[in-house]
Amino acid sequence: MSQEIKLHLAELLRAALNSVAPAESAAAIVIERPKQASHGDFACNIAMQLARAMKRNPRELAQLLIAELPASPFVAKVDIAGAGFINFHLLPAAKLAAVRSALTQGAAFGRSQAGGKRSVQVEFVSANPTGPLHVGHGRGAAYGASLSALLAFAGWDVTREYYVNDAGRQMDILGLSTWLRYLDLQHESVPFPPNGYQGDYVRDMAQQMRSAHGARFLRPAAQVLAGVPALPDAARSDDEAKQQRELHLDGLIERAKTLLGEDWPYVHAHALNEQLADCRDDLEEFGVHFDVWFSEKSLFDTGLVARCVERLESAGHVYLQNGARWFRSTAFGDEKDRVVQRENGLYTYFASDIAYHLNKYERGFERIINIWGADHHGYVPRVKGALAALGLDRDRLDVALVQFAVLYRNGQKASMSTRSGEFVTLRELRGEVGADACRFFYVLRKSDQHLDFDLDLAKSQSNDNPVYYIQYAHARIASLLAQSGDASDEPADADLALLVNPREVALAARIGEFPEVIDAAAADLAPHAIAFYLRDLAAEFHSYYNAERMLVDDAALRAARLALAAAVAQVIRNGMSLLGVSCPESM
Numbered sequence: 278m279s280q281e282i283k284l285h286l287a288e289l290l291r292a293a294l295n296s297v298a299p300a301e302s303a304a305a306i307v308i309e310r311p312k313q314a315s316h317g318d319f320a321c322n323i324a325m326q327l328a329r330a331m332k333r334n335p336r337e338l339a340q341l342l343i344a345e346l347p348a349s350p351f352v353a354k355v356d357i358a359g360a361g362f363i364n365f366h367l368l369p370a371a372k373l374a375a376v377r378s379a380l381t382q383g384a385a386f387g388r389s390q391a392g393g394k395r396s397v398q399v400e401f402v403s404a405n406p407t408g409p410l411h412v413g414h415g416r417g418a419a420y421g422a423s424l425s426a427l428l429a430f431a432g433w434d435v436t437r438e439y440y441v442n443d444a445g446r447q448m449d450i451l452g453l454s455t456w457l458r459y460l461d462l463q464h465e466s467v468p469f470p471p472n473g474y475q476g477d478y479v480r481d482m483a484q485q486m487r488s489a490h491g492a493r494f495l496r497p498a499a500q501v502l503a504g505v506p507a508l509p510d511a512a513r514s515d516d517e518a519k520q521q522r523e524l525h526l527d528g529l530i531e532r533a534k535t536l537l538g539e540d541w542p543y544v545h546a547h548a549l550n551e552q553l554a555d556c557r558d559d560l561e562e563f564g565v566h567f568d569v570w571f572s573e574k575s576l577f578d579t580g581l582v583a584r585c586v587e588r589l590e591s592a593g594h595v596y597l598q599n600g601a602r603w604f605r606s607t608a609f610g611d612e613k614d615r616v617v618q619r620e621n622g623l624y625t626y627f628a629s630d631i632a633y634h635l636n637k638y639e640r641g642f643e644r645i646i647n648i649w650g651a652d653h654h655g656y657v658p659r660v661k662g663a664l665a666a667l668g669l670d671r672d673r674l675d676v677a678l679v680q681f682a683v684l685y686r687n688g689q690k691a692s693m694s695t696r697s698g699e700f701v702t703l704r705e706l707r708g709e710v711g712a713d714a715c716r717f718f719y720v721l722r723k724s725d726q727h728l729d730f731d732l733d734l735a736k737s738q739s740n741d742n743p744v745y746y747i748q749y750a751h752a753r754i755a756s757l758l759a760q761s762g763d764a765s766d767e768p769a770d771a772d773l774a775l776l777v778n779p780r781e782v783a784l785a786a787r788i789g790e791f792p793e794v795i796d797a798a799a800a801d802l803a804p805h806a807i808a809f810y811l812r813d814l815a816a817e818f819h820s821y822y823n824a825e826r827m828l829v830d831d832a833a834l835r836a837a838r839l840a841l842a843a844a845v846a847q848v849i850r851n852g853m854s855l856l857g858v859s860c861p862e863s864m
Contacts (some may be wrong), residue, residue: 279789279790279792280796283308285349286321286349286352287306287308287321289346289347289349290306290321290323290342290346290363292346293342293343293345293346294306296345297342301331305326307322307323308320310790311358311362311364316362316364317364317366318366318367320364320365321362321363322362322363323342324336324338324339324342324361324362324363325339325360335360336357336360339357339363342363343355343356343357343363350370351367351368351370351371352366352371353366353367354366367786369777369782369785370773372785372789373773373774373782373785375785375789375791375844376788376840376841376844379791379844380769380840380843380844380847381769384851386791386847386848386851387430387792387794388430389792389795389796389799390432391431391432392431392799393432394433394434395433395644396433396436396641396642396643396644397433397436397644397645397646398435398436398438398644398645398646399421399425399428399437399648400646401420401421401422401424401425401438401647401648402414402417402418402421402439402560402565402648403439405442405448406441406442406549406556407447407451407474407552408451408474408478408479409476409555409556409702409703409704410559410703410704411702412682412701413650414703415682416682416728417648418560418565419715419716419719419857420804421565421648422563422565422716423716423720423856423857425437426856427795427798427804430799430855431795431796431799436568436642437566438567438569439567439569439571440573440633441553441570441572443573444573444574444629445573445626445629446527448545448548448549449545450474450530451474451549451552452541452548452549453473453529453530453533454469454474454479455479455482455548456483456494457470457529458479458482459486459487459494460495460496460498461483462483462487463495465497467501467502470508470522470526471508471511471522472523478552482548482551485547493540494537494540496536496537501529501536502532504528504532505525505532506524506525506528509522559702559703562707563703563716564712564857571633571636576632576633577624581635581636582624582629582632583624585628585631585632585667586618586628588667589604589617589631589666589667590602592667592668594608594666595617599620600620601618601620602616603616604617604631604663604666605666606662606663608666609661610658611659615627615659627659627663631660631663631667634660634663635664638669638673642673644673645674645675646674646675647674647676647677648676648677648679648724649676649679650680651679651680651681653676653678654678657676660674660676675802677725677802678724679724679725680724680725680726680728681728682719682728682730683727683728683729683730684706684732685731686701703715709732710732710735713748714735716856716858717743717744717858718744720804720805720807720808720856721808722805723803723805724803740819743812744858746812746816746819747814747815747849747858748853748859748861750815750818750845750849751846751860752861752862753818753819754818754843754845755863757828757839758839758842761828761835761839768836768840768844771837771839771840772833772836773785773840773841775837776837776838778825780824781825781838784821784841784845785841788814790810791848794810804855807855807856808856811848811849811852811853814845814848814849815849822842827842846860
């Protein structure tokens with residue numbers, strides 16, 4: 278209803294402009310909600326916007342426009358504030374109309390056509406399948422899932438995609454780590470590299486290999502270590518020592534590939550498939566679903582990576598230096614040029630990433646949204662630069678950055694290192710506080726803002742816990758409707774004109790804001806705005822509930838108040854569903 282009201286008020290002002298200043302009748306008229314409730318329900322700055330061109334005092338121009346406004350069945354009064362804002366105060370009936378809309382439209386209330394069914398791909402999570410998802414990944418998952426649901430609700434044709442990094446060194450390290458643990462189980466121990474993956478899940482995968490294949494992958498430790506660069510002293514942490522550890526790890530990988538031969542792809546695939554399956558299950562249990570799981574390896578198998586680099590080279594954006602191919606990234610705003618093909622002929626991760634983005638464009642998405650960790654901030658200009666170098670519209674790509682969540686348990690910060698195995702998994706977090714609290718708390722802050730995940734608050738059943746507070750409002754309403762006695766009554770048929778209490782009118786007005794919140798949140802890629810709105814809506818309902826008796830003796834008034842409560846519950850359900858949070862009937 279609020280969108281219709283805004284259009285109506287714009288039409289009123291357009292009519293007034295035609296009378297006061299016909300030459301300016303085509304001026305843009307923007308109707309917004311004022312920051313202060315005392316300034317009315319809607320405001321417009323058209324008088325301030327046109328004052329200079331018309332050489333008039335903005336307040337005087339505002340007064341002239343107000344005098345020429347046509348009569349309206351929705352407007353109680355119009356006044357002027359500040360330097361010349363025109364403020365509209367609506368009649369209660371106009372605000373109460375939102376209650377009827379929420380009840381009749383149900384789950385569709387707030388749905389928008391702003392997206393125009395244009396196609397948008399949202400790529401999120403895309404964590405390397407080298408171990409269980411941890412609480413840091415959870416925030417990107419919750420944000421991406423909520424944003425996707427929000428965009429779909431706002432009229433976009435959404436494709437949710439996970440980019441599987443199933444090629445490259447990290448997967449080789451996981452395969453190697455699994456094989457070394459397998460050798461250990463076979464009593465053929467090789468010193469485990471400190472930069473390998475060390476979690477218990479690696480031992481589990483090794484045990485699976487042993488149970489299924491016995492000694493098939495057994496090789497002597499002396500052969501494994503033959504020719505591998507030695508590790509430096511464990512106490513050393515200088516750059517040279519770090520490089521030596523990486524060379525040792527690469528040496529082990531090469532020995533594994535050589536010694537295992539045709540068995541290496543099995544070991545590699547076993548580690549990948551186990552971790553990818555675990556990731557899928559974890560996300561599904563978290564209420565996060567993907568339409569496409571896109572394989573990085575497929576970019577190499579189809580030759581797209583090579584074709585992409587050749588296309589950049591033929592356009593003059595790649596040069597050869599020291600045997601490697603470099604993309605002129607600095608020509609597109611990056612701080613330095615980037616290698617796309619090493620001197621050994623292997624393509625870099627950046628090269629496959631360019632190819633992946635080219636693939637997105639070739640699939641015809643009208644808009645592309647990448648959700649990346651905030652540590653990828655510097656990666657944005659080089660990817661956009663590569664798109665421009667390929668002759669693609671870089672503005673079709675939006676990148677939303679997500680700060681990692683920091684988990685605090687008993688006041689202690691938890692480590693989340695995947696290689697060391699000292700991390701708190703998303704599954705463990707869900708087990709401790711529940712999926713609802715996880716999904717809500719993750720989107721309770723703007724995605725690029727730091728988030729401290731307070732476990733004590735998330736588990737508390739108090740008004741300070743926002744998800745509990747909102748769910749409790751819904752459960753309270755469900756209880757009220759159950760107590761009302763006559764299940765045959767249809768809330769949408771109630772006489773809403775009986776709702777004259779200022780709290781009731783204010784609550785109805787808050788319901789009317791929901792469609793606007795949806796459109797604004799979708800435009801800003803900001804599902805946290807939905808969480809803020811629902812918290813405010815719940816607060817207003819609880820305040821109303823505590824101040825007024827709902828189940829009064831007057832049947833008509835009781836029906837009207839229950840209709841208002843039912844509308845609040847409907848909006849809570851609609852909003853919470855976008856955030857992936859349930860709405861229990863009782864608590």
